[in-house]
Amino acid sequence: MNPLPKSFYERDPALVARELLGKTLVRRLDRQTVSGKIVETEAYYGENDPASKAYKGRKTFNELMYLDVGKAFIYMVHGNWLLNIVAHPKGGVGAVLIRALEPIRGIEVMKKNRGVKDVYALTSGPGRLTKALNITKKQNGLDVTKAENEIAIFEAVAEEFEICTSHRIGVKRDLPKELRFYIKGNKFVSKRENLSID
DNA sequence: AGGAAGATCTACT
DNA sequence: GTAGATCTTCCTA
Secondary structure, eight states, X not given: OOBOOHHHHSSOHHHHXXXXXXXXXXXXXXXXXXXXXXXXXXXXXXXXXXXXXXXXXXXXXXXXXXXXXXXXXXXXXXXXXXXXXXXXXXXXXXEEEEEEEEEEEOHHHHHHHHTOOOGGGTSSSHHHHHHHTTOOGGGTTOBTTOTTSSEEEEOOOOOOOOEEEEOOSSOSSOOSSOOEEEETTOTTSSSGGGGSOO
8 A cells, every 4th residue: 555645735625635535544653553544524725714724824833734745734722633634736725634534453552542442432533533543743744645654644445435525613714615525424424414324 | 821722521401 | 412611732912
């Protein structure tokens, strides 16, 4: 399995968010490697997106959103670390928030990190998955296109699934476009629209 | 120093 | 299912 190349992230964040679904996120810890399938994402833009961290212009803390694509951009919200991947066309601003994973490997480690037993509560939320994968500000700026890095995202084996969209979750002022993407019917998606399906 | 932030958990009706 | 408390940094005044 190969890591997704830089060029993958050098496009409109909404497109990158959509296409990140189904890909594999790998986290290397001291002794073990844990991984999960990306099942839910959201796209964020720059200064014309009121929900974006870059809404108020370039600052030290959001600088990564303006720089090289394919880097992890991590910040704290309500006591939770949230993992984003920088994505935008050349010279643009943007990032994709990883909102939920379906655990693949290292489920026991994730349970330990999270302190819960329920598999469906392990990584089904942006704050939950960073805790399960032990991701903090320390990993800010990591290049996820390098297979050997602590965090990396890999191309996945071909697989069939339907993609749904909705408005972004929890944001005060959203854009008219639906910028949240998730895999239809997947039980690890963070919110509840998927209950009724399949 | 104070407040806001894209969330989560718990305890209820 | 919904409401409210509380989670922890970092920015802004």
